[in-house]
Amino acid sequence: MTLILMVVLAIIGGAALSVQAALNGRLGGNVGVFKSAFLTFSVGALVTALLIFFFEPNHSVTLMDVPKWQLLGALCGVPYIVIMVVAVQRIGTAVATVAVIFGQLSMSVLIDNFGWLGNEMIQLSGSRIAALICLAIALYFIYSSNKSEPKAA
Numbered sequence: 607m608t609l610i611l612m613v614v615l616a617i618i619g620g621a622a623l624s625v626q627a628a629l630n631g632r633l634g635g636n637v638g639v640f641k642s643a644f645l646t647f648s649v650g651a652l653v654t655a656l657l658i659f660f661f662e663p664n665h666s667v668t669l670m671d672v673p674k675w676q677l678l679g680a681l682c683g684v685p686y687i688v689i690m691v692v693a694v695q696r697i698g699t700a701v702a703t704v705a706v707i708f709g710q711l712s713m714s715v716l717i718d719n720f721g722w723l724g725n726e727m728i729q730l731s732g733s734r735i736a737a738l739i740c741l742a743i744a745l746y747f748i749y750s751s752n753k754s755e756p757k758a759a
Contacts, residue, residue: 620707623703623706624699624703626646626690627690627691627694627699627702627703628694628699630642630643630646630687630690630691630694631690631691631693631694631695631699631702633645633691634691634692634694634695635695639688639691639692640688642687642691643684643687643688643691646687647683647684647687686706690702690706693705697749697752698752700748701745701748701749701752704741704744704745704748705745707741708738708741708742708745711737711738711741712738715730715734715738718730
């Protein structure tokens with residue numbers, strides 16, 4: 607049951623990212639890419655601070671105690687947000703989102719396979735390669751359909 611719940615929550619999180627990309631793309635077109643990204647991070651920081659204050663249990667390790675390379679993950683969100691604000695305006699939400707998912711899947715398969723960043727090793731398999739190929743094909747078809755259909759006003 608927990609596994610299914612985690613998959614459903616991940617799907618909901620992915621759906622929220624697509625909505626965020628579409629909204630940020632429009633906002634970025636109106637007020638600027640970096641202002642849109644700044645708003646995203648500011649609101650996100652405020653909401654997260656409230657969640658920490660009200661719900662985060664105490665931990666024996668603090669952010670200052672962990673290996674410093676683990677803090678680099680915080681920087682990975684910046685290029686994602688900025689790239690999506692720009693990309694959605696030019697290639698649409700669907701292509702940008704599938705391209706991001708393809709990048710996520712490709713890198714996550716490598717991280718799993720080699721056990722990078724302290725993660726458990728999960729060997730590359732035929733089904734994982736097939737999933738990468740299927741997603742690459744999906745990206746191709748979604749991208750191709752952007753070119754062949756006229757845009758609505």
